[in-house]
Amino acid sequence: MNRLLLLLLFLAFSFTFLLAQPDDPLRTKANELARQFIITDGHVDLPYRLRVQNFRLEREYLGIPVETDKGDFDYVRAKAGGLDAPFMSIFIPASREDNGARALADSLIDMVVGITQAHPDKFALANSPAEVEANFKKGIISLPMGMENGSPIERKLENVQYWHDRGIRYITLTHSKDNHICDSSYDTTGTWNGLSPFGQQVVREMNRVGIMVDISHVSDSTFWQVMEMTDVPCIASHSSCRKFTPGFERNMNDDMIRRLAENNGVMQINFGSTFLDGNISKQMDEKRAELTRLLEEKGLSYDDEEAQPVIDKFQEDNEVLMADVKTVADHIDHVVSLVGVNHVGFGSDYDGVGDTLPTGLKDVSQYPNLIYELLQRGYSESDIEKICYKNVWRVWQAVEDAAE
Numbered sequence: 001m002n003r004l005l006l007l008l009l010f011l012a013f014s015f016t017f018l019l020a021q022p023d024d025p026l027r028t029k030a031n032e033l034a035r036q037f038i039i040t041d042g043h044v045d046l047p048y049r050l051r052v053q054n055f056r057l058e059r060e061y062l063g064i065p066v067e068t069d070k071g072d073f074d075y076v077r078a079k080a081g082g083l084d085a086p087f088m089s090i091f092i093p094a095s096r097e098d099n100g101a102r103a104l105a106d107s108l109i110d111m112v113v114g115i116t117q118a119h120p121d122k123f124a125l126a127n128s129p130a131e132v133e134a135n136f137k138k139g140i141i142s143l144p145m146g147m148e149n150g151s152p153i154e155r156k157l158e159n160v161q162y163w164h165d166r167g168i169r170y171i172t173l174t175h176s177k178d179n180h181i182c183d184s185s186y187d188t189t190g191t192w193n194g195l196s197p198f199g200q201q202v203v204r205e206m207n208r209v210g211i212m213v214d215i216s217h218v219s220d221s222t223f224w225q226v227m228e229m230t231d232v233p234c235i236a237s238h239s240s241c242r243k244f245t246p247g248f249e250r251n252m253n254d255d256m257i258r259r260l261a262e263n264n265g266v267m268q269i270n271f272g273s274t275f276l277d278g279n280i281s282k283q284m285d286e287k288r289a290e291l292t293r294l295l296e297e298k299g300l301s302y303d304d305e306e307a308q309p310v311i312d313k314f315q316e317d318n319e320v321l322m323a324d325v326k327t328v329a330d331h332i333d334h335v336v337s338l339v340g341v342n343h344v345g346f347g348s349d350y351d352g353v354g355d356t357l358p359t360g361l362k363d364v365s366q367y368p369n370l371i372y373e374l375l376q377r378g379y380s381e382s383d384i385e386k387i388c389y390k391n392v393w394r395v396w397q398a399v400e401d402a403a404e
Helices: 002-020 025-036 046-052 075-081 101-118 129-137 158-165 197-209 220-229 254-262 278-297 307-317 325-339 364-376 381-403
Strands: 040-044 085-091 145-148 168-172 212-214 266-269 344-346
Touching: 025 364, 025 381, 040 145, 040 266, 040 344, 040 381, 046 085, 046 101, 075 364, 085 101, 085 129, 085 168, 101 145, 129 381, 158 168, 158 197, 197 212, 197 220, 197 381, 212 381, 220 254, 254 266, 254 325, 266 325, 266 381, 278 307, 325 344, 325 364, 344 381, 364 381
Parallel strands: 040 085, 085 145, 145 168, 168 212, 266 344
Antiparallel strands: none
């Protein structure tokens, strides 16, 4: 009798499992759409990650952008996820203000150019939507470039044209500190109460030469002043909704999202868990403070070699659950509920947010998971096409056309 009961339970479990694992047509559709549509991402920090790894354009290093177990981006994973046009972030730390910013930016651009020259069958530069589309038809991943932090303008208006000539197609006006262009959302100094007088000239010059103005990272006052000044649409290349992270000025509040949409701009959602969920951010801040106290008690700093085992053990014992793909979709939903589907896109911040990426979006191979979630929520193929690239293309093309 017991054997029969066990057999029946096993058969019942097996049948239930099979019913729960059908071929999901939406999953199939998500994978198809990821390959059918161009996917652009507003912000991937590959260049600076490679610089930290001492990447060089020499034979023993050239395979790193193609396939690696480090970081969030490489060619193999990008192809698996359907990523076609990741904007390579030419990231300039705030410490480089008046301290070699232009030289660092040039070196990172040289790296991106070098990668395309070393792997012309896999990567190509792209300075316009049309060039991305041509590369897409050839099966080649485009590497358009955006500059994160306007410090490399170095107080010379002619450098705006210089960076356009070098392939920069958006500039995030500042990063984590106020600079000579504007105030930062992370800084409390309020140096300019928004844009500096020179920063106002920079916005106009970016409009003139055809570089998109990126308002991620800027202070609220800077955002509102840019909106009043710009003649063309703007982007937020990697920002999320402040509704879910109250008090976090780095994200955009509802009024700002509405104003960006009035400008016909687009907001590209950041995937970092601290950008997505204020509770996660609070937990991480608390754990970081605990770890700092623990290291201080042991007479150690984060940079000490002896600190690493302590840090590893603490992180193992104090894991913070990250957001998931549904949380990212919640942010997309919120933008759509406010201003419609024409003003939102992807701005992952891959290779820029460390180990805080959400479950289901841990690297560039997983965009189909987000498309699947959107399909489940009732988004149409046309909606998803806009989110994947057409919204960004509208802004990019408008900026190009105005410059011409």
